[in-house]
Amino acid sequence: MDVLERIGEQVKSHAVVIYMKGTPQFPQCGFSMRASAALKECEVPFAYVNVLQDPEIFENLPRFADWPTFPQIYIDGELVGGCDITLELHASGDLKSMMERAAAKAEPEAD
């Protein structure tokens, strides 16, 4: 699969996903650390991709959504932004509600 298709699949199949340097447990960049910490504080499950472990994604993610830096946070398939925007949304309380809405939408419908 083409790398841009692979990224497209990842952002579609996870309600919330962060592309970061390192992992939420062991972040390797201060901005990735802060952004993933903000997501954790919202107490809604999220996926992460460690771009340092995936050179192909590291190289190509900037052109996926025309955003040149890491981390990148996607909610409900849309780029929300990087660290600064994520922190601003967290401070205003919007981040949690956006994550909750996306998670609810991703839940399979009950019979």
Place this chain on the structure above:
Amino acid sequence: MSRKQRIEEKIQEALQPMYLDVVDESYMHAVPPDAESHFKVLVVSETFIDVPLVERHRRLNGLLDGELRQGLHALTMHTWTPEEWHEKGGVAPESPPCQGGSQAG
């Protein structure tokens, strides 16, 4: 001309900010002393009125595209309208400490 001056010039010209602060924060990271790699930018501009945050950041990323391709590694952005700036009491948040990943990127 330093990268700081080039960044200031580009933003001044494009966004006519009411307030602009460009800080070279490279010293906070594991890079050589003259790296000019990590910057924090605070822009208060009327051109941001009714523009979503993600689009404001896109504008700056676009303005600084050439710098980002030539060694500008991290760009922290605070992009506010004059009204938002006033509500926040006129201070930019502190940037985070480095966790060592700069060399990988």
